[in-house]
Amino acid sequence: MLAAAKSPLQAETDRILARFVEAGAALVETEALQPAETLLDLYGEDIRARAYVTNDPLRGELMLRPDFTVPVVQMHMRGGADVARYTYSGPVWRKQEAGGDRKSEYLQTGYEVFGGSDPAKADAEVFSVLSGALQGVSVQPVIGDISLIFAAIDALDTNARRKAALRRHVWRPARFRRLLERYSSPQAASGERKNLLLAAKSGNVEKLVNKAGKTIGIRSVDDIIERADVLLSEAETAVISDNDVKMISRILDLECTMETAAEKLREVAPALDSTAERLAVRADALAAQGVDISELRFVAAYGRTTLEYYDGFVFGFHADDPRLPQVAQGGRYDAMTRVLGDGKPVSAVGGIIRPETLLALKEGTA
Amino acid sequence: MSALKLGLPSKGRLQDLTIDWFAGRGISVTRTGSGREYAGQVSGVDNVELVLLSAGEIPRELAAGRIHLGVTGQDLVHEKIPDWPSRIVEILPMGFGFADLILAVPSVWVDVESLDDFDAVCAAFRAKYGFRLRIATKYHNLTREFLRAHDVADYQLVDSQGATEGTVKNLTAEAIADITSSGATLEANHLKILPDGLILKSQATLFGAKTADWSGAAASALRQMQERMGTDMSGLLDG
Numbered sequence: 001m002l003a004a005a006k007s008p009l010q011a012e013t014d015r016i017l018a019r020f021v022e023a024g025a026a027l028v029e030t031e032a033l034q035p036a037e038t039l040l041d042l043y044g045e046d047i048r049a050r051a052y053v054t055n056d057p058l059r060g061e062l063m064l065r066p067d068f069t070v071p072v073v074q075m076h077m078r079g080g081a082d083v084a085r086y087t088y089s090g091p092v093w094r095k096q097e098a099g100g101d102r103k104s105e106y107l108q109t110g111y112e113v114f115g116g117s118d119p120a121k122a123d124a125e126v127f128s129v130l131s132g133a134l135q136g137v138s139v140q141p142v143i144g145d146i147s148l149i150f151a152a153i154d155a156l157d158t159n160a161r162r163k164a165a166l167r168r169h170v171w172r173p174a175r176f177r178r179l180l181e182r183y184s185s186p187q188a189a190s191g192e193r194k195n196l197l198l199a200a201k202s203g204n205v206e207k208l209v210n211k212a213g214k215t216i217g218i219r220s221v222d223d224i225i226e227r228a229d230v231l232l233s234e235a236e237t238a239v240i241s242d243n244d245v246k247m248i249s250r251i252l253d254l255e256c257t258m259e260t261a262a263e264k265l266r267e268v269a270p271a272l273d274s275t276a277e278r279l280a281v282r283a284d285a286l287a288a289q290g291v292d293i294s295e296l297r298f299v300a301a302y303g304r305t306t307l308e309y310y311d312g313f314v315f316g317f318h319a320d321d322p323r324l325p326q327v328a329q330g331g332r333y334d335a336m337t338r339v340l341g342d343g344k345p346v347s348a349v350g351g352i353i354r355p356e357t358l359l360a361l362k363e364g365t366a
Numbered sequence: 367m368s369a370l371k372l373g374l375p376s377k378g379r380l381q382d383l384t385i386d387w388f389a390g391r392g393i394s395v396t397r398t399g400s401g402r403e404y405a406g407q408v409s410g411v412d413n414v415e416l417v418l419l420s421a422g423e424i425p426r427e428l429a430a431g432r433i434h435l436g437v438t439g440q441d442l443v444h445e446k447i448p449d450w451p452s453r454i455v456e457i458l459p460m461g462f463g464f465a466d467l468i469l470a471v472p473s474v475w476v477d478v479e480s481l482d483d484f485d486a487v488c489a490a491f492r493a494k495y496g497f498r499l500r501i502a503t504k505y506h507n508l509t510r511e512f513l514r515a516h517d518v519a520d521y522q523l524v525d526s527q528g529a530t531e532g533t534v535k536n537l538t539a540e541a542i543a544d545i546t547s548s549g550a551t552l553e554a555n556h557l558k559i560l561p562d563g564l565i566l567k568s569q570a571t572l573f574g575a576k577t578a579d580w581s582g583a584a585a586s587a588l589r590q591m592q593e594r595m596g597t598d599m600s601g602l603l604d605g
Binding site for chain 1: 472473474475476477479482485486487489490491494495498506510511513514516517519520521522523534535537539540555556
């Protein structure tokens with residue numbers, strides 16, 4: 001009988017999977033073809049620039065999975081146990097930038113923890129399980145926390161509408177910055193805008209609309225009147241203070257060790273006391289797992305542009321060579337479970353290792 | 367020894383203007399056979415083979431290096447070949463075939479005068495109607511890239527291969543991204559251009575293929591064309 005030798009990559013992937021199973025995870029599989037609609041709803045049109053889209057005459061638009069998280073969350077929400085750990089391994093597909101040398105098909109081996117009542121402990125578990133699987137290679141871990149910016153928005157002295165607009169653009173730092181500027185030092189309105197505000201004040205927006213031409217499309221005259229009223233109340237809303245703007249910048253600029261993160265956050269933003277407390281509890285949980293938190297880097301803005309759906313704890317393991325993709329990454333995504341689970345969120349945190357990158361580092365071929 | 371393949375639009379006003387443009391530079395392009403046959407020849411320069419193609423196919427042929435030079439709109443090259451600068455050189459804009467790719471919304475949207483407004487309307491529209499605001503276009507790549515670069519969210523692109531200006535009235539879209547030359551069709555369909563919604567200014571352009579085989583006869587033909595036209599295209603031979 002022929003015994004096929006395992007390829008080094010297969011052996012590496014199996015080794016990681018075995019560790020994840022040993023940590024308590026059940027091995028699961030997902031389909032490579034996913035309904036495009038779910039991913040479009042979550043990520044918007046931008047996902048088309050990243051994921052491969054294909055068409056089925058019966059099932060409609062489909063995407064080659066750009067990650068495992070969405071199908072694993074869906075599977076769990078359909079009837080997983082209250083507390084569950086999953087592991088999986090397989091290829092994902094992502095279009096890469098023109099001219100780059102990153103692969104558009106690569107392996108991900110993941111570990112996800114759902115449920116439970118101690119989120120800090122689950123965060124620390126995922127971090128240390130992945131960290132353990134990376135033993136023997138030189139990688140730099142970084143910790144971040146997306147919930148800091150959400151907490152900072154909450155703490156702003158402004159109305160709910162402005163907070164919602166800022167929250168919507170947390171993932172688009174340039175527009176976020178522009179919005180904050182507009183709310184703190186508004187530009188003079190154009191002539192056209194002044195007319196609209198006057199019309200809104202005197203209840204004459206409909207006249208203005210009729211003068212502009214024939215009403216077409218689904219967006220109704222009422223919608224336009226409603227937005228004109230919003231613009232009017234916006235123009236009359238007090239500016240966000242310089243102090244508040246500076247607080248946001250100081251929070252986003254925060255870089256220190258995990259050990260000092262809570263204390264530093266309290267220094268720059270005393271209002272974020274409960275967020276700082278969560279950082280402290282997480283630091284303790286990491287230390288309890290044997291992680292040296294006095295050496296662990298904390299970067300407040302980490303993962304704000306690249307790790308699309310995380311909304312709390314985030315982490316990454318980087319190779320010494322900055323040109324290489326991250327060896328591993330992960331984070332907390334409670335909000336996504338709420339979207340995919342019909343409004344009932346569960347605690348969810350997980351991460352993936354890229355076995356190809358890890359193997360290349362081990363073999364010194366990276 | 368292979369000839370230089372010159373790809374030109376196979377019919378219409380774009381072809382006529384292109385032929386005039388070359389004639390003005392001492393290169394005579396003539397249609398041969400019956401008027402309906404897609405054949406022609408180039409005189410004034412040796413070893414140039416004329417290839418008549420739909421303007422929409424010229425970008426692909428250039429990118430693949432199957433033709434050496436080609437005339438088509440910048441909009442088509444930029445839309446169809448996302449990494450075009452790595453494979454195609456813009457040699458010379460030709461001064462005709464002007465077309466702007468723009469984002470347009472209903473004229474009655476008196477509350478929308480910028481992309482910032484448009485983005486805010488997208489958010490409100492999705493919250494109220496339960497689906498993302500639809501933009502009808504056939505320029506998917508250029509439009510998506512433009513909106514991504516300007517951080518607009520909560521929209522979706524719906525495909526429209528013709529009569530795009532009518533989609534809003536027909537309730538199949540809320541806004542459009544389309545080519546316009548005068549703006550008259552937009553106005554007639556109750557639409558206005560967003561002032562900062564210019565996605566691309568386009569005109570007919572002579573393009574060169576970096577990856578075509580530029581040895582032998584093709585190289586000498588290019589040198590002759592250079593001389594006639596007074597345009598430096600030698601960069602194509604370097605590499």
